[in-house]
Amino acid sequence: MSQMVGTDFKLNSISDLRQEYKKDELLENKVPGDPFKLFAGWFENAAMDGVKEPNAMVLSTVSDGKPKARVVLLKDFSEKGFSFYTNYNSHKGQELDSNNFASVTFFWDKSERQVRIEGEIEKVSAQESDNYFHSRPIGSQIGAWVSQQSEKIEGRSVLEKKLTEMEEKFAGQSIIPRPDHWGGYLLKPQLMEFWQGRANRLHDRICYTLDDSGLWNFFRLSP
Numbered sequence: 001m002s003q004m005v006g007t008d009f010k011l012n013s014i015s016d017l018r019q020e021y022k023k024d025e026l027l028e029n030k031v032p033g034d035p036f037k038l039f040a041g042w043f044e045n046a047a048m049d050g051v052k053e054p055n056a057m058v059l060s061t062v063s064d065g066k067p068k069a070r071v072v073l074l075k076d077f078s079e080k081g082f083s084f085y086t087n088y089n090s091h092k093g094q095e096l097d098s099n100n101f102a103s104v105t106f107f108w109d110k111s112e113r114q115v116r117i118e119g120e121i122e123k124v125s126a127q128e129s130d131n132y133f134h135s136r137p138i139g140s141q142i143g144a145w146v147s148q149q150s151e152k153i154e155g156r157s158v159l160e161k162k163l164t165e166m167e168e169k170f171a172g173q174s175i176i177p178r179p180d181h182w183g184g185y186l187l188k189p190q191l192m193e194f195w196q197g198r199a200n201r202l203h204d205r206i207c208y209t210l211d212d213s214g215l216w217n218f219f220r221l222s223p
């Protein structure tokens, strides 16, 4: 397996990489008052535009004043919030235990769009985690028992060995129980910012914030 970068690409030409964004615009008189409506439309557009994993989002957490970020997959959204699933004992789980304020960022290159969402995170109910856990392929369910996510391990063989053990343990069982340390989180947004790439780097940015009475207001930000 080659780790080499393709021969056409020269590392010293990174500074020459640039895209002109021309696909769409985001104007105050055309956006809905409800940011979830705008998100739903943009999500659908991203899928139709051919973004491979439109539900991939960068989850940023902060603990001890140090930011950490990684990609996770959005599994559902509604006016209640945006959910994803993970190992509660992972680094991100520990970080969320100490500070439950987080943000997620989507970049949909084919749509020339970015969405940033910020808010507080809470665990979804055990029932909701069970439902999603059991909707996953059996291999992924067993995988949740195998991986002590974010722990240091000696080598890949540690995973292979544990996988064999778990496969034997659950052999013939029609229902694999969900490990207590695995489940969902819900990010309840307080801010949602929509970015549409435009020509000459004069992009459109519309930012929605939630006021004390639970209403969303929006304003434009300079690019």
Ligand SMILES: Cc1cc2nc3c(=O)[nH]c(=O)nc-3n(C[C@H](O)[C@H](O)[C@H](O)COP(=O)(O)O)c2cc1C
Residues within 6 Å of the ligand: 053, 056, 068, 069, 070, 071, 072, 073, 074, 084, 085, 086, 087, 090, 091, 092, 093, 149, 150
């Ligand atoms: C496309 C993509 C999707 C991912 N989806 C998830 C996910 O839904 N849940 C998850 O726990 N990790 C997911 N990961 C792995 C995380 O990025 C990360 O490596 C892992 O959760 C450990 O992060 P932590 O040590 O900061 O807790 C995904 C990675 C990629 C590249």
